[in-house]
Amino acid sequence: MSIDSIKIPTHISSLSIVEKHIDSLCQNLSVAERCYGNVLIAVTEAVNNAIIHGNKNDESKEVTLNYYTEKKSLVFQIKDEGNGFDYENLPDPTDPVNIEKLHGRGVFLMKNLADDVAFEENGKSVTLSFHNFDND
Structure with missing residues (x-):
């Protein structure tokens, strides 16, 4: 198993970097259409939370x-x-x-879109797993 990694600047515009990276990765891995949207939304929500709530927009x-x-x-x-x-x-x-609040749905979305969600390091790290992601 090889782990690939990217470092993302703490700036909300970095979400477009993540989206492009996910698009490319999903295309290279032939991620099924039924799974692609879940991956894109859950991962960008996690990165968004890391930027805004974790790093508190500290660039x-x-x-x-x-x-x-x-x-x-x-x-x-x-x-x-x-x-x-x-x-x-x-x-x-x-x-x-809470239904009309503008924030507070990220973790809920992650838990409903990923097959497994695990928080570690007191919540500083989240692992999202998507099973049977390909067209087989």
Whole structure:
């Protein structure tokens, strides 16, 4: 298993770098159409959270995106340089009290779009796994 990695500047415009990288990677790996959208949205949400919440838009920090394939899974690990967060006690974005809030859906989306989501390092790192991602 070889792990590829890119460093992403802490700036919201960096999301376009991530999107282009995912497009290229998914094309090279022949990621199935049914899986592509889930990968794109979940990974960009994780990077967005790392930029805004993890690194707090501090441009002296970076976000690291590692990715690899393992058996029939496509795996992404997103790490920021922040202090982490309490990922086990997040408000439910589907609760009527939270439904109109502009933020707070990223982790919910990741959990609903990826097959596996694992937080590590006190929430500074998230691993997203997508199983059976190809057309076989």
